[in-house]
Amino acid sequence: MAKPHTKQVDMSDQVGHRARLRAEFLRNGYAGMDDYKAIELLLTFFIPRLDVKTPAKRAVERFGSFRGVLDATPEELSKIDGIGRIAAENIRLVRLAAEHYLRQGTETKDPLVDIESLHGYCRMAMGSLAIEQFRVFYVDGAGRITKQSISDGTVDRANVFPREVMHGALTQNAVAVIVAHNHPTGDPTPSEHDKMLTRALALAAETVGVRLHDHLIVAADAVFSFRSEGLL
Numbered sequence: 001m002a003k004p005h006t007k008q009v010d011m012s013d014q015v016g017h018r019a020r021l022r023a024e025f026l027r028n029g030y031a032g033m034d035d036y037k038a039i040e041l042l043l044t045f046f047i048p049r050l051d052v053k054t055p056a057k058r059a060v061e062r063f064g065s066f067r068g069v070l071d072a073t074p075e076e077l078s079k080i081d082g083i084g085r086i087a088a089e090n091i092r093l094v095r096l097a098a099e100h101y102l103r104q105g106t107e108t109k110d111p112l113v114d115i116e117s118l119h120g121y122c123r124m125a126m127g128s129l130a131i132e133q134f135r136v137f138y139v140d141g142a143g144r145i146t147k148q149s150i151s152d153g154t155v156d157r158a159n160v161f162p163r164e165v166m167h168g169a170l171t172q173n174a175v176a177v178i179v180a181h182n183h184p185t186g187d188p189t190p191s192e193h194d195k196m197l198t199r200a201l202a203l204a205a206e207t208v209g210v211r212l213h214d215h216l217i218v219a220a221d222a223v224f225s226f227r228s229e230g231l232l
Helices: 011-028 035-046 053-063 066-071 085-107 115-126 162-171 192-207
Strands: 133-139 145-152 176-182 211-218 223-225
Touching: 011 035, 035 053, 035 066, 035 085, 053 066, 066 085, 085 115, 115 133, 115 176, 115 211, 115 223, 133 162, 162 176, 162 192, 176 192, 192 211
Parallel strands: 176 211
Antiparallel strands: 133 145, 133 176, 211 223
């Protein structure tokens, strides 16, 4: 059975509705908008002539929130009636632009002092992933992140080898490293394996004269810091 098509509406009504939607955004920002309206606003830039309120509502219903829609893959989004492949890919570009913005923020601030910027970037980049990902941030003597390495794992484990992490630190002339991995379950509480890994990394770092500054466990809504919790 074919899906119903998105209804074409009178363009004068549509232009007026879109103008009101943008005016609401300019008055209150995203914080003052319902999630479906925020998605609808994005869709107005990618779908010029059709009613996008209905597909925006469908998307939020399907993925749960504004963030859920942005975290969805283009393949998932394009299954929503009224959101084609091009609009889905453009929504993904918006999310990647936000991630890039936050990543550059971590490069201009000392992550050993302003750890919150790094937390925000990690939540955006890793918090909603369906598999575990492990990232290493190499920090030089001036407090700059010189490089990050990324490795993917499975739904419940990312392969990490302390020797490889410290080899990267020496290659980058790092004085400190910050490691981070996500928990796809959404619970950032460290497991016993996480604690064992942290001890192994700290020992390996001490051996080569590098400091393990922190180990972050990342979820979509929270970050667990071994240093803040007194475990480093």
